[in-house]
Amino acid sequence: MMAGLSVLGVEEPFYDPLYHSEVGLAEVLITLLKVGVAFAVLLVAVMLMIWFERKLISDMQNRIGPNLAGPFGIFQTLADGIKLFFKEDLIPEQSDRLVFKLAPYLSLVPAFLVFAVVPVGGDFSGGDGRISLFGHETFLQVSDPPVGILLVLAMSSVAVYGVMLAGWSSGSKYPLLASVRASAQMVSYEAALGLSLAAVLLKSGSLSTHEIVAEQSVWNWNLWVTWVVPMVIFLIAATAELNRPPFDLVEAEQELVGGFHTEYSSIRFALFYLAEFMNTITMSAIVVTLFLGGPNGPDFTTVGWLSGLLWFFIKLMLFLFAFVWLRATLPRFRYDQLMDLGWKLLIPLSLGWLLVLASYDVAGDRGWNRGAAVIVSLAIMAALAGLLSLALRTARQRRELDPHGGFA
Amino acid sequence: MGYLQGFAVTLRKLLKGTETGRVVTTQYPDEKRAKPERFHGRHVLNRYEDGMEKCIGCELCAGVCPARCIYVRGADNPPDDPVSPGERFGYVYEINYLRCIHCDLCVEACPTEAITESKLFEFSFTNRSDAIYTKDELVVGDDGRPQQLPWEHWEPGDDEHTSAWVRATSPSGQAAYEGQVAWSGELGYGIRSPERGQSEDASADSADEEDADEHDTGDHGGHH
Numbered sequence: 352m353m354a355g356l357s358v359l360g361v362e363e364p365f366y367d368p369l370y371h372s373e374v375g376l377a378e379v380l381i382t383l384l385k386v387g388v389a390f391a392v393l394l395v396a397v398m399l400m401i402w403f404e405r406k407l408i409s410d411m412q413n414r415i416g417p418n419l420a421g422p423f424g425i426f427q428t429l430a431d432g433i434k435l436f437f438k439e440d441l442i443p444e445q446s447d448r449l450v451f452k453l454a455p456y457l458s459l460v461p462a463f464l465v466f467a468v469v470p471v472g473g474d475f476s477g478g479d480g481r482i483s484l485f486g487h488e489t490f491l492q493v494s495d496p497p498v499g500i501l502l503v504l505a506m507s508s509v510a511v512y513g514v515m516l517a518g519w520s521s522g523s524k525y526p527l528l529a530s531v532r533a534s535a536q537m538v539s540y541e542a543a544l545g546l547s548l549a550a551v552l553l554k555s556g557s558l559s560t561h562e563i564v565a566e567q568s569v570w571n572w573n574l575w576v577t578w579v580v581p582m583v584i585f586l587i588a589a590t591a592e593l594n595r596p597p598f599d600l601v602e603a604e605q606e607l608v609g610g611f612h613t614e615y616s617s618i619r620f621a622l623f624y625l626a627e628f629m630n631t632i633t634m635s636a637i638v639v640t641l642f643l644g645g646p647n648g649p650d651f652t653t654v655g656w657l658s659g660l661l662w663f664f665i666k667l668m669l670f671l672f673a674f675v676w677l678r679a680t681l682p683r684f685r686y687d688q689l690m691d692l693g694w695k696l697l698i699p700l701s702l703g704w705l706l707v708l709a710s711y712d713v714a715g716d717r718g719w720n721r722g723a724a725v726i727v728s729l730a731i732m733a734a735l736a737g738l739l740s741l742a743l744r745t746a747r748q749r750r751e752l753d754p755h756g757g758f759a
Numbered sequence: 760m761g762y763l764q765g766f767a768v769t770l771r772k773l774l775k776g777t778e779t780g781r782v783v784t785t786q787y788p789d790e791k792r793a794k795p796e797r798f799h800g801r802h803v804l805n806r807y808e809d810g811m812e813k814c815i816g817c818e819l820c821a822g823v824c825p826a827r828c829i830y831v832r833g834a835d836n837p838p839d840d841p842v843s844p845g846e847r848f849g850y851v852y853e854i855n856y857l858r859c860i861h862c863d864l865c866v867e868a869c870p871t872e873a874i875t876e877s878k879l880f881e882f883s884f885t886n887r888s889d890a891i892y893t894k895d896e897l898v899v900g901d902d903g904r905p906q907q908l909p910w911e912h913w914e915p916g917d918d919e920h921t922s923a924w925v926r927a928t929s930p931s932g933q934a935a936y937e938g939q940v941a942w943s944g945e946l947g948y949g950i951r952s953p954e955r956g957q958s959e960d961a962s963a964d965s966a967d968e969e970d971a972d973e974h975d976t977g978d979h980g981g982h983h
Contacts, residue, residue, distance in 0.1 A: 411769045411772045411773065413772060414782065415784045415786075676766065677767060680766050680768070681765065
């Protein structure tokens, strides 16, 4: 598992080498610098992402999009932000003021924190992804906690609180209903998200994002190591988790005034907006980290660290483009279709796939025929899928026979 | 592949050189599209060729207005100096453009073709009293053209075909009425000639008058 390490002859585990020796002022300053750079880069990236999305979706809809603020309208987001900042900040009389003010930050802060564990660069082909900053060896990510991926899941759960508390504290019934709907959606898809992720963890054997990326060096990407399906599930679940089209019924702008953030205005609304797009970027970065090998790729530059950054950026743009493309193409799901897809298809499928992958590994360890093990597991999966669909059909028939029936 | 075809459609839109990727946006304040002939803009109050006002103060426009934006008061014509050829005239005539929806129902209702709509829609008044157009502002000038108020931006052609001509001819109506003139004359223009009809060839531009004569002496003469 730690092949890269034994080559280098390093005994310690994969933690950030910055903290291997004694932590002094220099280490603290470097960490602060990384935090500051990540913060600034993420904010600018969000600004550009909103612009990119608006431009690209206009191109896909025979429109022009923002074109007045700056060259190609690139400062449109900045202009919108400034406008929102100077608008009246309204807090409804019936609201729970403290929670109302807290909720936008519960949405925004997790979006920032998730990005902290994403390795954005570093040379993983020859080394273990270290770079040298002011004479100190470190990783090109803000932090590499041993529980990296769990942090990602935890933060995406905390973001649900932002949505839920925003609706609840508004003191208005429609935002409350919208937030119930939104949190139901996010909680449902978190299950599929986590289960598809389990396939990656099974293969890489670590929760640390840095180690997961190092495992995929250079072409050993989890995309094919886990046989594609987990990534497809993860992408669908991530789209739903991000409340992006076609799963954007949380704030379906053609149908609702605003969903859970109806009562928010001014900068507080801007924070939700910011968090939403920041989550899109961070979630894409997570997909790249988990399935596409992060900064891994053949070195095509002479500078070692630049190649990793460029690969990461290219892969990130691929997913950002895909998210916008999805939005431009697909019609919105109905609520029951959303729930059906999540609970009746994605969760069973990701569980079943985990079973197939595990049986493949176990067969390898025990010296059994791997192909046979996979075929048997697929057969079991098919049988279970048949049983599940039978159960669903029976349930539907019962519902139709007794449409008003309760649980009695 | 049915599910994936949509993705190809949106992707093809990115090809800007082709017909499918053509940008349809008009950069509005910088470039303006030609307006259709029957465009509904701000109203004008028309006058007859002799300068008399067409409005007779019947308040049918105010009655039919769904937005309740028209206020009319009629009064008896002064015998020595009549304003309109009829018994009464529009003494007060006000339209509130903060409420008007330009549905053209007042134009349909008007029995004397007094109120019609121009093609002007770019008028940005900056206070509420400017938004209420009075009769002095609505009535056409002595040259038969609508008056231009300081906050109005008239494009060339906005004041053409503001009269009942627009409603009275219809290329898609019955061929029997083609070339018939059923509208009154107006100040500065006289009786406008009819629009070209639907049974005509596009090449025969000058056949309007002949057609009108034929119909007058033909089977359908009885309609008048």
